[in-house]
Amino acid sequence: AQSVTQPDIHITVSEGASLELRCNYSYGATPYLFWYVQSPGQGLQLLLKYFSGDTLVQGIKGFEAEFKRSQSSFNLRKPSVHWSDAAEYFCAVGRDSGYALNFGKGTSLLVTP
Amino acid sequence: DTGVSQDPRHKITKRGQNVTFRCDPISEHNRLYWYRQTLGQGPEFLTYFQNEAQLEKSRLLSDRFSAERPKGSFSTLEIQRTEQGDSAMYLCASSYGQGEGSNGYTFGSGTRLTVV
Numbered sequence: 001a002q003s004v005t006q007p008d009i010h011i012t013v014s015e016g017a018s019l020e021l022r023c024n025y026s027y028g029a030t031p032y033l034f035w036y037v038q039s040p041g042q043g044l045q046l047l048l049k050y051f052s053g054d055t056l057v058q059g060i061k062g063f064e065a066e067f068k069r070s071q072s073s074f075n076l077r078k079p080s081v082h083w084s085d086a087a088e089y090f091c092a093v094g095r096d097s098g099y100a101l102n103f104g105k106g107t108s109l110l111v112t113p
Numbered sequence: 114d115t116g117v118s119q120d121p122r123h124k125i126t127k128r129g130q131n132v133t134f135r136c137d138p139i140s141e142h143n144r145l146y147w148y149r150q151t152l153g154q155g156p157e158f159l160t161y162f163q164n165e166a167q168l169e170k171s172r173l174l175s176d177r178f179s180a181e182r183p184k185g186s187f188s189t190l191e192i193q194r195t196e197q198g199d200s201a202m203y204l205c206a207s208s209y210g211q212g213e214g215s216n217g218y219t220f221g222s223g224t225r226l227t228v229v
Contacts, residue, residue: 043220090155103155
């Protein structure tokens with residue numbers, strides 16, 4: 001079964017600094033990969049998704065992610081973090097874009113002034 | 114497009130009582146999903162519907178849980194004889210299509226259940 005590991009439970013970055021959140025997946029075939037963001041008390045908002053094609057995916061709010069099959073990774077990046085980016089970030093994998101997703105446990109991002 | 118709506122936003126119930134949650138998906142979405150999220154964890158899949166058919170259920174969905182989507186539009190999730198371990202955020206999501214044409218899942222804001 002597909003699974004997702006987010007190695008970092010908490011990450012703290014300074015405002016304006018670059019950000020990389022790690023995600024490793026386990027799945028035999030080409031996975032469908034997603035990054036979601038969740039603000040306190042809110043539902044999840046889709047940042048970006050990868051189904052196939054170009055391995056560098058652009059998303060909303062200036063985020064991007066790169067699919068690396070050789071490393072089974074789908075890391076999320078942003079060149080310059082804003083205070084409003086502080087939230088919980090979840091990586092998810094599905095065996096098909098229309099089926100259930102398996103989520104990682106999330107990475108909590110704290111942005112300092 | 115008003116997004117995915119969930120009702121109620123919060124529910125406090127006594128152990129042993131039954132509760133029912135409602136989810137209204139985006140109108141043109143044919144797939145609807147229920148997830149459960151506990152503190153410090155990612156969402157866990159419970160079940161999903163394609164139109165009115167319930168196509169998959171997680172092992173997390175014990176016999177005290179039942180979900181319906183009678184006309185392929187809104188869905189309800191009922192928990193009977195609630196237990197304290199049922200306390201969680203229950204999230205609903207919807208999507209349309211599959212493959213690269215899918216627009217991804219849209220999640221509602223969730224229903225937070227507290228069992229006392």
